[in-house]
Amino acid sequence: MSENSRPLIEVRNLRKVYQVPGGEVVALDGINLTIEKGQIYGIIGMSGAGKSTLIRCMNKLDVPTDGQILINGENVLTMNGKQLLKMRRKVSMIFQQFNLLMQKTVSRNVRYPLEIAGVPKAKANARVKELLEIVGLESKADAYPAQLSGGQKQRVAIARALASDPEVLLCDEATSALDPMTTQSILALLQDINKRLGITVVLITHEMAVIRQICTRVAILDGGHIAEEGTVDDVFVHTRSAAGKRLFGIVATKQEEDQPPAEVPALRIVFDGGKENQPIIAGLIKKCQVDVNIISADIKRINGKPYGQMLIEMPEDEQSCRKIKDFLTGEGLTVKEVYPQ
Amino acid sequence: MNFLHQLWQLPFKGFESVWGSIGDFLYNNIFNFIYKQSWRILWPALGETIYMTVMSTLIAYILGLLLGIVLVTTRKGGIKPMPTFNAILGAVVNFLRSIPFLILLAMLLPITKAVVGKMMGTVAIVFPLIISAFPYVARMVEGSFNEVDPGIIEASKAMGSTTMQIIRKVLLPEALPSLINGFSICMTTILAYTAMASAAAGGGLGSVAITYGLNQRRFDIMYAASIMLVVLVQIITVTGSVLTRKKDHRLR
Secondary structure, eight states: OOTTOOOSEEEEEEEEEEEETTEEEEEEEEEEEEEOTTOEEEEEOOTTSSHHHHHHHHTTSSOOSEEEEEETTEEGGGOOHHHHHHHHHHEEEEETTOOOOTTSOHHHHHHHHHHHTTOOHHHHHHHHHHHHHHTTOGGGTTOOGGGSOHHHHHHHHHHHHHTTOOSEEEEESTTTTSOHHHHHHHHHHHHHHHHHHOOEEEEEESOHHHHHHHOSEEEEEETTEEEEEEEHHHHHHTOOSHHHHHHHTSOSSSGGGTSOSOSSOEEEEEEESOSOSOOHHHHHHHHHOOOOOEEEEEEEEETTEEEEEEEEEOOSSHHHHHHHHHHHHHTTOEEEEEOOO | OOHHHHHHHGGGSOHHHHHHHHHHHHIIIIIHHHHHTTHHHHHHHHHHHHHHHHHHHHHHHHHHHHHHHHHHHHSTTSSSOOHHHHHHHHHHHHHHHHSOHHHHHHHTHHHHHHHHSOSSSHHHHHHHHHHHHHHHHHHHHHHHHHTSOHHHHHHHHHTTOOHHHIIIIIIHHHHHHHHHHHHHHHHHHHHHHHGGGGGGTOOSHHHHIIIIIIISOOHHHHHHHHHHHHHHHHHHHHHHHHHHHHHOTTOO
């Protein structure tokens, strides 16, 4: 990003408190985020972390208790009714449950944003056709949502969201109700929209595979705070926060983060999903001619990719230690030395 | 009139003679009407009933629909929340609903006189029918709107719809099948209420059943009027449910 370009969405000191019988629940506290134009920005967190509240605050479906949300430099929270309507036509949203008009056909659904914006009928119909082509549903124009599969419904929702020529597409758990195959195709569509139409995508999810697959940046939300934020690669490989590690299944408990569980100096090998089905350890033994003593390993396969870490005993002599490190780094893995305290 | 006696006898006769008895019963008590010119009483009564029902239902439904929209829109968590206003309106609706129709009819006599021009009769009774029915309609409409998935409303909000656009283009079309169903229920309820028109010197099948059937012991007329009412209710209900099903695109 060039220095003078203004971020598309800025969230500053956002706080959201829900009043509940017998007290209050702090859903979000001190959230700061910057989302640049053209990014696919992922927000990940466990259920109840506040991610849905956060994304719903961005177009003021939820009203924050405190803080600022700037879209193109304009504060969403101080907008009057008319400005809010205008903003919402530039900030589209899709939902986990699709939220289509059940009594209207696919093409009427997609035409809805154009109707409310007062676009002439002929022009609107042409645009609907175009949008249905983008999402690959031309043949379903006259079908009703009840006749469509979940993936098709989400495609209609995406076409509808694109109708108003938005700058941002907010995705509220858009793939959580879909099966893995359909999720893949919807994610591919989102990526395509981002690339071809230059629309910034903000998506929240609890599935790390989603983030991994299409996001450029990610924020980890935990208990109403941002635990970690950065490029996807960086956050996945060098997960610093306990919340992130919990999410990615790297470390089961918190204290393991700083204390090596080994009594001897060890090497921590981090699997971030990059190496698929490769016998790393066998390769290591063959290539480096060393004995490998595995102290512990906690690796999970997600979508066939390994995520997690392995601790191996560090060889006494420095040379073979370096050899091991070079080999593993060459394989694209991250290696870190850990010492007993 | 010995048909009640016959009716009583029916189960005690031999099974094979039951159908014969039904034939006798029908001949003596139902088909006889045509020749006895009871139809002269029943046909106009049917017309009056339809007049009272249709007029009251249409006007009560329009009023109730508007009131229902206001109730749904202004309630807590609605499209445009106005909790205090909503609470007051809700209390008024509940108050009107809790007055029994006959008492409301009496209470409204002076107002009916002022609005319709007379207190009694088939035309005059339409007014208390409307007043009694529209709060009921409002609650029915409110229920129909509550069935609309809040997610759909939220999505239309997120697309930048105004409150009026949400009501007109989302709430009403999405609730349409349920509204049609509610309309037919309201119509049958109002139809039942028209039977009480006799209390205000109104006409209709209910009045005929009471004045001729009950008071003059002409049970044939009472039964014929009741059967006609049953047929009317059937027509309304079946039409309502067929339309509801036809208009609901969630079921296909």
